[in-house]
Amino acid sequence: MKAAGILLSVVLLAGAVVSPALSGPIVDWDPAYFWEPGATPISSLPGGQLKIVGTVSAFGGPLTFLNANMPAKEYTFYVYGLTSTGTVPIVPFYVTAYTGGTIEIYEDSTPDAVFDPFPPNANVPSTFIDGTLILSGNMSNFNTQTNTITLHQTGNAEGDIAWTGGSLIALVGNGVGGTCPAIFTGGLTWSPDVLIPGYLFRHDGKIDHECPTPNTPSTWGRIKTLYR
Amino acid sequence: MNRLATRAVFVLFLACAVSVPAARAQSLLFDYVGFDYEDPNLNPAMFGAVGDGYRGLGEVGSLFGPLTSDQTNFQYTYYFDGLTATARTTIGPFIIIDYTNTGTLTIYEDSRSTGTAADYGTNPPSALAPATFVDGTAILVGNLTNFQYIFNTSTNTGSFEADFEAVGGTQIGNFPLNQRKGWTFAGTSGNSVTVPTGYAHQVDGQTFLNPPTLNRTGTWGGIKARYR
Numbered sequence: 001m002k003a004a005g006i007l008l009s010v011v012l013l014a015g016a017v018v019s020p021a022l023s024g025p026i027v028d029w030d031p032a033y034f035w036e037p038g039a040t041p042i043s044s045l046p047g048g049q050l051k052i053v054g055t056v057s058a059f060g061g062p063l064t065f066l067n068a069n070m071p072a073k074e075y076t077f078y079v080y081g082l083t084s085t086g087t088v089p090i091v092p093f094y095v096t097a098y099t100g101g102t103i104e105i106y107e108d109s110t111p112d113a114v115f116d117p118f119p120p121n122a123n124v125p126s127t128f129i130d131g132t133l134i135l136s137g138n139m140s141n142f143n144t145q146t147n148t149i150t151l152h153q154t155g156n157a158e159g160d161i162a163w164t165g166g167s168l169i170a171l172v173g174n175g176v177g178g179t180c181p182a183i184f185t186g187g188l189t190w191s192p193d194v195l196i197p198g199y200l201f202r203h204d205g206k207i208d209h210e211c212p213t214p215n216t217p218s219t220w221g222r223i224k225t226l227y228r
Numbered sequence: 229m230n231r232l233a234t235r236a237v238f239v240l241f242l243a244c245a246v247s248v249p250a251a252r253a254q255s256l257l258f259d260y261v262g263f264d265y266e267d268p269n270l271n272p273a274m275f276g277a278v279g280d281g282y283r284g285l286g287e288v289g290s291l292f293g294p295l296t297s298d299q300t301n302f303q304y305t306y307y308f309d310g311l312t313a314t315a316r317t318t319i320g321p322f323i324i325i326d327y328t329n330t331g332t333l334t335i336y337e338d339s340r341s342t343g344t345a346a347d348y349g350t351n352p353p354s355a356l357a358p359a360t361f362v363d364g365t366a367i368l369v370g371n372l373t374n375f376q377y378i379f380n381t382s383t384n385t386g387s388f389e390a391d392f393e394a395v396g397g398t399q400i401g402n403f404p405l406n407q408r409k410g411w412t413f414a415g416t417s418g419n420s421v422t423v424p425t426g427y428a429h430q431v432d433g434q435t436f437l438n439p440p441t442l443n444r445t446g447t448w449g450g451i452k453a454r455y456r
Contacts, residue, residue, distance in 0.1 A: 024261065024287065025261060025422075025432075028259075028261060028289055028432070030256070030259050030290060030434065031256075057259065057289060057290055058289045058290070090319065090320040090321070090322065091319075092319070093319065093320070093322050093378075093380075095380070095383075143383060145378075145380055145383065145385065145386070145387070147378065149324070150376065150378070150387075150389055151374060151376075151389065151391075151411075152389045152411050152413055154387050154388075154389045154413040155378075155387050156385050156386060156387040156415035156416070156417075157415070158383065158385045158415070158417055158419065183417070183419060183420050185385065185415060185417045185419070185420070185430070185432065186415040186432045187387045187413050187414045187415030187416075187432060187433060187434075188387070188415065189413055193253060193254045193436075194253065194254055194256075194436060204259065204413075204414070204415065204432055204433060204434045205415060205432055206261060206432050208420045208422050208430065209422070210420065210421050210422070211421075212421070
């Protein structure tokens with residue numbers, strides 16, 4: 001039993017230090033759009049509700065077997081429940097942190113998602129949340145960063161995801177009964193040239209599968225001690 | 229003589245400059261995901277130190293018209309090259325890095341069956357990177373100007389943007405002469421465990437093409453008549 005424990009540790013450590021040839025995201029989208037009633041790219045009031053809809057363009061890692069470009073299916077996601085804590089200006093930069101948040105990813109065999117202007121409306125988010133829920137999770141540490149100095153009005157957004165459900169949750173497991181954490185990340189633009197009326201940001205982003213999780217450097221002696 | 233000179237100036241002006249920007253939306257040209265690093269890296273403790281070279285490489289998951297692609301049989305990769313940090317400004321936790329020289333963003337097409345699969349490896353430049361990202365056929369070469377990188381050292385995330393102009397590659401002929409300019413942007417993050425050792429950040433970006441500049445058709449007679 002003790003040997004099995006040591007063996008498990010060795011296997012985990014050996015696996016953890018392998019650097020994959022291509023470290024692609026598990027979900028990549030193009031595009032996603034944000035909206036938040038009452039907000040501007042440089043101002044979000046405390047309590048503001050940020051929502052996001054997007055269409056998935058590619059899958060990787062444990063979700064590689066899903067084909068996001070098959071005409072018969074579409075993969076979409078919806079983020080809701082992000083509550084603004086208010087924008088903090090660091091002129092010319094503006095950082096807005098959000099609490100809470102839920103992300104849901106759907107597989108739909110009746111492709112119909114459409115970014116109609118001025119959400120919420122008859123098609124947004126409804127056409128992004130039909131079909132089968134394949135992954136859902138809780139978000140945390142979500143924030144947006146904007147500014148008034150970039151020529152093309154660009155910034156970024158990022159948050160953490162803890163997977164909690166969906167038909168494919170087993171595929172994002174960490175091998176020891178839990179799930180691997182994930183990061184929602186990417187660039188933002190509020191350039192009117194690429195924005196749809198009624199939305200706050202266009203987002204080009206992805207979800208990174210944070211497995212293996214970081215390791216603490218150790219010695220064989222310390223590892224053996226753990227199982228003695 | 230004076231009148232003749234005036235006419236000549238007007239004719240020249242009309243021939244060259246009657247192009248007016250169209251009010252049509254910009255179109256997505258390609259979407260890319262990868263990692264960035266610095267080479268030369270004059271100050272490894274400081275990202276974007278003046279004199280540092282910025283480089284990025286990765287996969288191009290989606291390409292759109294006028295580019296043509298075949299993701300089934302070819303792998304598409306990108307490479308940022310030729311950018312040197314010329315100014316670094318700190319505002320609170322933010323740093324603004326400007327690259328005033330012209331860089332390039334090149335897309336390569338490499339056979340999945342007979343080519344070399346892209347491999348990030350570690351600690352670029354290495355035998356693997358950028359070599360495995362710049363093999364194959366350069367289908368599009370674009371010049372990058374006004375490249376600016378903004379990074380929040382507190383959140384460890386940021387973004388960059390630049391003006392883009394298609395200037396070469398085997399598919400340059402697909403681009404009408406009046407539609408070769410656009411811009412690119414990306415979100416960047418140093419928070420993911422998927423960032424291979426030796427790279428600075430993950431990158432998720434897009435490049436847009438401006439709408440074609442429109443020309444008014446006319447005859448020499450019509451132009452002459454205007455100035456008689």
